[in-house]
Amino acid sequence: MSNTIEIQGVSKHYVDCKALDEVSFTIKAGGVTALLGENGAGKTTLFNLVLGRQHPSSGSLSLFGHAPGNNQVKHRIGAILQSANLAENLTVKEHLTLFSSYYLKHLPYDMISKTAMLEDIEHKQVRHLSGGQKQRLLFAMSICGDPDLIILDEPTVALDIASRKQFWQCIEQLKAQGKSIVLCTHYLEEADALADDIVILDKGKLLAETTPSELKGRMAEKHMRFQFKGSQQELENALETRLEPINDYFVVKTATPEKLLAQLYRKSFVVNDLTITQTSLEDAFLSTLNHASH
Amino acid sequence: MYSLTRIYFLEAYFELVKTLRTPSFVLPSLLFPVMFYLFFGVLFSPPGASNTSAYLLATYCTFGVMGPALFSFGAEVAVEKDRNMLALKQISPMPIFAYFNAKFITSAVFALIIILSLFTVAATLADVRLSTQQWLATMAVLLFGTLPFCALGLWLGLTLKAQSAPAVVNLIYLPMSFLSGLWIPLQLFPEFLQKMAFALPPYHLAQLTLKVQGLDDGHHWFIHLGALVFITGFCSIFAYLAFAKQSEA
Numbered sequence: 001m002s003n004t005i006e007i008q009g010v011s012k013h014y015v016d017c018k019a020l021d022e023v024s025f026t027i028k029a030g031g032v033t034a035l036l037g038e039n040g041a042g043k044t045t046l047f048n049l050v051l052g053r054q055h056p057s058s059g060s061l062s063l064f065g066h067a068p069g070n071n072q073v074k075h076r077i078g079a080i081l082q083s084a085n086l087a088e089n090l091t092v093k094e095h096l097t098l099f100s101s102y103y104l105k106h107l108p109y110d111m112i113s114k115t116a117m118l119e120d121i122e123h124k125q126v127r128h129l130s131g132g133q134k135q136r137l138l139f140a141m142s143i144c145g146d147p148d149l150i151i152l153d154e155p156t157v158a159l160d161i162a163s164r165k166q167f168w169q170c171i172e173q174l175k176a177q178g179k180s181i182v183l184c185t186h187y188l189e190e191a192d193a194l195a196d197d198i199v200i201l202d203k204g205k206l207l208a209e210t211t212p213s214e215l216k217g218r219m220a221e222k223h224m225r226f227q228f229k230g231s232q233q234e235l236e237n238a239l240e241t242r243l244e245p246i247n248d249y250f251v252v253k254t255a256t257p258e259k260l261l262a263q264l265y266r267k268s269f270v271v272n273d274l275t276i277t278q279t280s281l282e283d284a285f286l287s288t289l290n291h292a293s294h
Numbered sequence: 295m296y297s298l299t300r301i302y303f304l305e306a307y308f309e310l311v312k313t314l315r316t317p318s319f320v321l322p323s324l325l326f327p328v329m330f331y332l333f334f335g336v337l338f339s340p341p342g343a344s345n346t347s348a349y350l351l352a353t354y355c356t357f358g359v360m361g362p363a364l365f366s367f368g369a370e371v372a373v374e375k376d377r378n379m380l381a382l383k384q385i386s387p388m389p390i391f392a393y394f395n396a397k398f399i400t401s402a403v404f405a406l407i408i409i410l411s412l413f414t415v416a417a418t419l420a421d422v423r424l425s426t427q428q429w430l431a432t433m434a435v436l437l438f439g440t441l442p443f444c445a446l447g448l449w450l451g452l453t454l455k456a457q458s459a460p461a462v463v464n465l466i467y468l469p470m471s472f473l474s475g476l477w478i479p480l481q482l483f484p485e486f487l488q489k490m491a492f493a494l495p496p497y498h499l500a501q502l503t504l505k506v507q508g509l510d511d512g513h514h515w516f517i518h519l520g521a522l523v524f525i526t527g528f529c530s531i532f533a534y535l536a537f538a539k540q541s542e543a
Contacts, residue, residue, distance in 0.1 A: 087379065
C-alpha cells in the first residue's frame with residue numbers, strides 16, 4: 001500500500017524567516033499521527049502545504065501519489081483548519097447538506113450526524129451552538145466526503161474537558177475505520193490518548209519521528225513524591241540519591257522506585273502522602289525539545 | 295448523487311437563505327431605496343411632475359441595486375475570507391466559481407425585489423406611465439448593471455480586512471451615489487461636479503437606465519455601456535489578482 005503523505009526535503013521560506021527547513025517524513029495509510037511542536041514550529045505551514053494552500057520553496061510533497069491541491073486529492077481529504085468559522089445563521093443540517101454535495105462519494109447524512117454526535121441539534125443555527133458543538137460540526141464537515149485522510153489543526157483548542165473527550169470519541173471511531181488522521185495539537189494528553197505515531201517539529205526542523213510509548217520510554221524515570229519530617233541530609237545519605245524539595249514535598253526521580261521504597265522501610269524512615277507517577281508525555285516532549293536546544 | 299448543477303444550485307440556495315436570515319442586510323438594502331424614492335421621488339416632487347418621478351425612479355433603482363451587489367461581495371467576502379470560511383471551501387473539491395455565482399444570484403434576487411418595489415410605488419403612487427417594453431427594458435438594464443458593482447465589491451472584499459470592509463464599502467457607495475446624481479438630479483449640481491460624474495460608474499448605469507425613457511443626458515449609449523464593461527473588466531482583473539494572492543495564504 002502506498003504512503004498517504006510523502007514529504008521530501010520540504011522547505012518554506014518567507015521574507016523574514018524559514019518556516020520549514022528540509023523536512024522529510026512519510027505518513028502511512030491508517031492510524032493517527034500527532035504533529036507536535038511549539039508555536040512557530042511550522043505545523044500550520046506544513047498543513048497549508050499539504051492542503052495545497054501554499055507551495056513549498058523547495059522539496060516535494062505528494063498525497064496518495066498526487067500533488068497537493070489536485071482535485072482528485074481534494075475529494076479524498078477532509079480538514080479542520082485552525083480558527084475556522086461557519087456561517088452563523090445556517091443550521092447544522094444545512095451546512096452538512098451543502099458540504100456533502102461537494103464530494104463524489106459522500107457519506108449518508110444520518111451516519112455523519114451520528115459519528116459527530118450532532119443528531120439532537122441538527123436544526124440549530126450555528127450561532128446557537130456551543131464551542132464543542134461547533135467543533136463537532138466542523139469535524140462532521142471534514143468527514144462528509146468519506147475522506148481517506150483527515151487533517152485536524154488544533155481541533156479541540158478552547159474546549160472544556162467534557163467536550164474534548166467527546167471529540168476524542170469521534171476521532172477514535174474514524175481510527176477504527178482505518179482512516180489516516182493527522183492531528184496537530186497543543187495538548188500532550190490528546191496526543192497520548194489518540195496517536196499511534198508522533199512527529200515533532202522544532203523551529204521548522206524535523207526533530208523526531210516516534211511513538212507515544214517510545215517518547216515516554218526515553219524518560220523511563222518515575223517521579224516519587226512524599227513528605228518527610230526529618231533531616232534531608234540524613235535521608236539522602238541513607239538512600240544514596242538526591243532529593244529535590246518542592247513545596248512541602250521531596251521528589252526523587254528514579255527508574256527503580258521499588259528499590260528506594262525497600263530502603264526506606266528497611267531503615268524505618270517515616271514518610272507521608274507518598275505517590276509514584278509515570279513521566280508524562282509532556283515531560284518527555286519538553287525534555288526532547290531541551291536536548292535539541294543544547 | 296454528485297452533479298455540478300446541484301452544487302451550483304445548493305450553493306446559491308443556501309447563500310440566499312443565509313442572507314435572508316440576516317436582518318441587518320435585508321432591511322437596509324430593501325427599505326432605504328424604497329423610502330428614499332417615496333420621500334424624494336413621490337412626496338416632495340412637485341405635483342403633476344410625473345417626469346421627475348420617472349427620472350428619479352431610474353436613479354433610485356440604480357442606487358438600490360448597487361447596495362446588495364457591493365455589500366454581498368464587498369463586506370461578506372471580506373468576512374468569509376478572514377474567518378477562514380472561504381478557505382474551507384477552497385480546500386474542498388467544490389468549484390470556487392460556484393461560490394461567486396451564489397453571491398451574484400443573491401445580489402440579483404435582491405436587485406429584482408428592489409426594482410419591483412420601486413416600480414410598484416412609481417406606478418401606483420407617483421403615476422409614472424411607461425410602456426411594457428420600457429418597464430422590461432429598465433429592469434433588464436438594471437439587473438445586468440449590477441455586474442460592475444459585483445466586480446468592484448469582490449475586489450474590495452478580497453482586499454479589505456473584515457472589520458473595515460463595511461465602513462469602506464459605505465464610504466465608496468454613498469458618496470459615489472450622491473455624486474453620480476442618484477439622489478438629486480445632476481442638473482442641479484455645479485458644472486464641475488457634473489463633469490466629474492462622468493468618471494463614476496453609477497452615473498453610467500443611471501444614464502443607460504434613463505435612456506430607456508429618453509430622459510438621459512444625450513450621450514451615445516455605447517459610451518455608457520463601454521464604461522460599465524471597462525469597469526467590470528478592470529475590477530475583475532484586480533479581484534482575480536487579489537484572489538490568487540489570498541489563496542497563497
